[in-house]
Amino acid sequence: MAVEQPRTAEVVVIGGGIVGVSTALQLAKRGIRDVVVVERKQLGAGATGKSGALVRCHYANVPEARLAFESLRIFRDWDNEIGAGSPGFDPVGFLRLVPPRDEPSLRANVAAQQAIGIETGVVTADELRAIEPLIQSDDLTVAAFEPNSGVADPNGALYGLAEAATALGVTILTETPATEIVTRGDRVTGVATPAGVISTGTVVLAAGAWSDQLLRPLGLDFGLVPVRTQVVIFRWPATVDQGRKHRVVVDSTRGSWFRPEGSAGTLVGLGSAARPTNPEEVDETIEPSAIARARGAMAHRFPGFAAATMRGGWAGTYMRSPDGHPIIDQVPSVPGLWVMTGDSGTSFKTAPAIGVCLAEWITDGAPKLVDLTPFRSARILDDQFWIDDNPYTDAADLTVSR
Template identity: 30%
Template sequence: MRTHAQAVVIGGGLIGCSILYHLAKFGWTDVVLLERSELTSGSTWHAAANIHGLHDSTNISRLQHYTMALYKELEAETGQGCGIFQPGSLYLAQTEAREHQLRLQEAKARRYKMNFYEVGRDEAERLHPLVDFDGIRCIMYEPEGGNVDPSGVTAAYAAGARQRGAEIHRFTPVTATEAQGDGSWIVRTPKGDIRTQWVVNAAGLWGREVAAMAGLQLPLIPTEHQYFVTETIPEIASMGRRLPSVADRDGEYYLRQEGLGLLIGAYERNMKFWAEEGTPLDFGHELFPDDLDRIEEN
């Protein structure tokens, strides 16, 4: 492992590997990523992994739109599949306020030449015949929406970064970060120390703990999120095509196809905090106990 690096990225999830890839792509090849366990052993592994290009923030819209186009470039560049499914996404409005929000996004899409537009109920029912659109006053469609395999995307970012000279060290937990008088940092690990000019905190569920090493208190608390995956649904199995995802922020749920069934999750009002005093260092691929009663209303 290098004893010096231009930058050290702490955290080997999708975001950490994306940052490493982009640093290397922009010429910072003397960079290192440190992961306490296996790549994706955190929130990346648990993600529902929906992709969409528009957001209320213009800058985030640009970032998401760029990322959606990047996945296919990554596959071609690295030979690593990203598990991309883009059957489209439907966005529903039940209230006047939500309709106004969606129409603002449609106008933004026209401004930035993004593909996002209104469809009528007949077209929406053709796109997704399993959804009941009663009470929906506005339906927007994004043809490039869908989902990816977060582990595949992470592996592609990692492969692209390595191809450009970046290093990735798994099972290398960071035990301390120490600021030096000249503005540099020493990042300490059981496998040796690295002196660097820049430390990037991409530790996700452990972001608080990494920040605390540098004397920073981040107001971050993980929350439990409940989503469930159905068994095979005959209507989907016989459809012969992949269904678009659906987001209904007024109904406070989302759904997308998973295999030949559905993945259904909730935008929960009464979030349940988890690990308030610190995220367990050995947490990774474990699942929380089922608590579907909490999202039954959704």
């Protein structure tokens, strides 16, 4: 039975991806029963449904590492934290590979992560071969290793969050596009959809690559760019042990990343193949050139997979911010409007904690779990772009795997 659109809500969340639904659940957990999520298509129609869902804590800055670390706790303790569905979290271990010139940055980032309690360490190229025997490491000096990080099922995680939210009274309206964030003066007063206006004083905009369409009419230009990226899946050849999953690898020597997919396959992501796009016209299929590039990157790092059989792939779209870091904020010029946008292809793993922080901010007046000050929108409007503590030399190229 179709759910009827309510006329009022305490909070309206725009976007049925992992950020929107995680936020809706956390609001309901804090006692707000009157939360409505509007989703233009179906749950997971945006980046979440297409995500590689690497779950690791390594970033070149502490604020994002904190969000990832707090989220990792939730992925690991899903039954107690969320209590519905399964995120399919598989702690196969995570390796961050960088070219030798980036060794000082890698060491500094690992030290900063250890200082906040993240289980991570620096390993040498020789140690790396023992940790992941399938890897070729001749061109490396060191890597970062997180033994308890891994991968998740992005759609499973989203559906679990939605089930938990619905059980607490959240209304999720699919096939319901928000056409306008309605304001009186500067203040938010509602969200318009083709079925009418939902009156509300509080809106959370989590519309991924489509956020700009609702921000621009409010006079907000955060310099956001929708970006299309591609992933390719390969079946392991018979010569490789079919019973052991390899570690998750982000390899910035070639702008690529690898995760085990299914029982005997590898999903290859190409950060360097990301291109600006129009999210209304996205082609979900992959290009032949992406297959060749993915195979090349995989054959370099996993020589045993060089002759693997290609089994498919897809393209997905996320929103890039000018400095490659998310904007998570109560927009000062529009009271009642919170945004999480510009995820830059890295916010599946951080979404559980982002949901907690946004819900704390809306109900208690400030986020408590993680300080969100570095994610403020004013940094973009004032041209004070985020610069990582210890950046990697390929940072401009790599957003998904950054």
